[in-house]
Amino acid sequence: MIRTIDIHKSFGDQQVLKGITTEFFPGKTNLIIGRSGAGKTVLLKILVGLVSPTSGDIFYGDVNFSQLNKKEMRTIRMKVGMLFQGSALFDSMTVEENIRFPLDMFTHMTWKEKAMQVDSCLERVSLGQVHKKYPSEVSGGMQKRVGIARAIVLNPEYLFCDEPNSGLDPKTAIVIDELIRDITIDKNITTVINTHDMNSVMEIGDNIVLVHEGRLAWRGDKSQVLESTDETLQQFIFASPFLQRLRASALERSQEG
């Protein structure tokens, strides 16, 4: 489990996060949602240690991550996998080499064991016959899958995904969402996803954290989203006039009924 306690972050005079206290649970897909500029990417980067908080603490289990030095932080990071918004696959390496990179760097596995682990990860993300291709030679959806395969190759305890659906068509986005959810359940890992995709919220939102203007505005799961009367949440979910009209007519019908 990951816990954040009163996280504040400022860049100069601009206060981006104003005291975020929340929890992310193992075996669940934990979603950080919010409008662009709400501070969710900064929160995600603070969680993985790419950005230091101005104040506050982050606990990975019982370990206070924010109090660790760089070397100690690396031991925690060995348990972390991350899927980046742009996949962040190394251009000069093939798909196979990208996935094998963490194994080459941190394990003493034989060449054969590494090859088997790479195959198993590629199979897990339903990709085959792309071993020798370069990232530029596969589609955006495939790049995301390769990114996921690389993120899970060391069997992490924590998986972070920064906008995993950005740039994907709705159908591929659902496939990626389902893949992340299945991996989370199979491996019982703590998955934290940063998204503003409503499909993801309604499909895989086991634990949803709404960040609004740097504050924790709402917390719940996907079943509570539509029932909630929280104004900030409603404004975020029903942002488009079309959805507002749909909601109004649904409410009308339910009142008439």
Next chain:
Amino acid sequence: MMMGTALARPERTYMYYRETTRQMNDIGVGSLVIVILISLFIGAVTAVQFSYQLDGTLVPLYYIGYIVRDSTIIELAPTITCLVLAGKVGSNMSSEIGGMRQKEHIDAMEIMGVNTAGYLVLPKIIAALVVIPLLVAIAAFVSIVGGYLAMVLTGSLSDNDYIMGVRSFFQEYNVFMMFVKAVVFAFILTSVSCYQGYYVKGGSIELGKASTNAVVFSDILILLADYLIASVLT
């Protein structure tokens, strides 16, 4: 700070070794043609210029070989080669690392637990420290050959006279000075370029600026170091 982290103990020596050999190939083999071409013409031009300067004087013409050899070994081979490499290799390094920073490759490595400063910078520095002195030695040899071709093939000087000049008044110490310069310049151009790329922020305009800064700062520091080494070692 970057250098301190870069010099930390590698996570996996084999991976660093593999990256170092890749860099050696990129810097060495990748720069060989341009270094040979430039050195050939530098040697030729130096010979032609001194031939013109010495024409009608009492200085024997075979001195041209001696002048080409010493000016090449002491100054032209290490300095010009490294200034050219700062443009070719330095800008390439800063763009490569800067591009990795912008495409979140460095963040991805950091999250895996990789010491990014070490993995991305140290192999480049080691490769440069090994390969650039070799390139400089090749440049010095090719320059002397360039002078020979310019003098002998045009009939300005006989084959024997040029070779006699090249073999006159030779001091091994000058070769030592050449290698000192090559090592120092190699360190400057790789560390400055890697620094510029590693700390790049923003978009493509900033990446372009970082690449330009890598070349400009490397060139300035190389010229400054050249003067300091010349003052200390002569």
